[in-house]
Amino acid sequence: MGTGTVQVIIIYIVIMGIIILPQILTNRKKKQKQQAMMDSLQTGDKIITIGGIHGTVVTVSEDTADVRIDKNVKMTIAKTAIANVIK
Numbered sequence: 001m002g003t004g005t006v007q008v009i010i011i012y013i014v015i016m017g018i019i020i021l022p023q024i025l026t027n028r029k030k031k032q033k034q035q036a037m038m039d040s041l042q043t044g045d046k047i048i049t050i051g052g053i054h055g056t057v058v059t060v061s062e063d064t065a066d067v068r069i070d071k072n073v074k075m076t077i078a079k080t081a082i083a084n085v086i087k
Helices: 003-039
Strands: 046-048 054-060 066-071 074-079 082-086
Touching: 046 066, 046 074
Parallel strands: none
Antiparallel strands: 046 054, 046 082, 054 066, 066 074
8 A cells, every 4th residue: 555545545534524523513413402402391381393283281201291282182292202392
């Protein structure tokens, strides 16, 4: 293996790092933001699920939340299914 080959490999690794690193950092920030939203979920918060269902949080447990979506309709959803909290 000559020095030219080693240089090409090093350049390739640097370029891949430049391409992949921002994606990793963006995904990490998005995951931290989602976790913070789930941790701050409280009774009375209005939410939208990833499926587009709008509702109001009735109770919150460790992994799930009971959500009222109509007068007599309540459903239990996973906290990870919540896309947005409307404060």
